[in-house]
Amino acid sequence: KNVFSGNSSKYDGGGLDVYGHILNITGNEFTKNSVLIASRPNPSPFGQGDIISQGGGAHIACFGTCSITNNIFNGNDSEGNGGGIGIRFVSGQANNDVELAFVNNTFTLNSAGDEGGGLSINHEPFSGDVVPPDVEDIIILFTLYNNILYGNIADSNGTDIYIDDN
Numbered sequence: 584k585n586v587f588s589g590n591s592s593k594y595d596g597g598g599l600d601v602y603g604h605i606l607n608i609t610g611n612e613f614t615k616n617s618v619l620i621a622s623r624p625n626p627s628p629f630g631q632g633d634i635i636s637q638g639g640g641a642h643i644a645c646f647g648t649c650s651i652t653n654n655i656f657n658g659n660d661s662e663g664n665g666g667g668i669g670i671r672f673v674s675g676q677a678n679n680d681v682e683l684a685f686v687n688n689t690f691t692l693n694s695a696g697d698e699g700g701g702l703s704i705n706h707e708p709f710s711g712d713v714v715p716p717d718v719e720d721i722i723i724l725f726t727l728y729n730n731i732l733y734g735n736i737a738d739s740n741g742t743d744i745y746i747d748d749n
Contacts, residue, residue, distance in 0.1 A: 585611045587640070592616075594623050595669070596642030597659060604647035612655045613640030613667070621662040621696055636662060637669025637703060639693060644671045648682045656701065659693045664745065665703030666693030666735060672706050672723060684726040690743065692734045699745030700735030706747065 587598030597616030601608075622633040639659035643649060649670070656667030663669070667690040672681040683704065690701030704725070725746070732743035 586614070587611065587616055588614045590616045592618050592642075593620050594618065594636045596638045597640060597661070599641040599643075600638070601642070602644040602646070603649075606643060606645060606649040607652070608641070608643065608650070608654060609652045610654065613657070613659055614655070615658045616640050617659065618642075618661040618663060635664050635697060635705075637665045637671065637705070639666045639669075639695070641668045642671075643668065645681055645683060646672075647680075650684045650686070651688060652684070652686045654688045656688065656690045657692055661694075662696040664695055664697050664705060665699045666695040666737070667701045668703070669699070670702075670704045672704070680722040680724070682724045682726075684728075685730055686726070686728045687730065689731045690733070690735060691731070694736040695745075696738050698737055698739045698747070699741045699743075700737035701732045701743045702745070703741065704744075704746045 590598045597618050598613045618636045618639050622635050639661035640656045659667050693701050735743045
């Protein structure tokens with residue numbers, strides 16, 4: 584078991600910031616981590632507006648299959664989205680589908696300055712994203728099974744969970 588506690592980041596992933604095609608985040612504890620700044624300028628030639636910071640406890644950029652299982656997210660804070668965890672899903676090519684699974688996790692007492700106090704899932708550009716705007720044929724399979732979400736706070740939408748598939 585890994586423990587990520589009392590860490591901070593300027594933009595994404597107070598405790599953990601990871602990008603990948605196949606990710607399994609299992610059996611960890613994320614407590615009292617934070618993301619300090621709500622947004623940053625978008626460097627992408629296709630991006631519009633600022634990029635919202637994510638993931639007080641953890642930030643994951645998922646390009647394929649990502650599984651988050653048996654983790655505890657407690658007392659984390661993000662000035663942007665996803666107090667407990669912020670997920671960005673992106674695709675570099677059309678028909679590159681994304682699978683996200685959340686199984687047996689606990690999200691308690693996390694807070695977000697924008698959306699998704701416990702958990703935020705977004706399809707949006709991130710730093711270095713070069714996906715052209717015509718890539719729209721992405722299929723997202725999302726599984727949420729046997730998770731506990733309690734006492735999370737968001738200043739905007741999704742006290743416990745916020746999902747945006749722009």
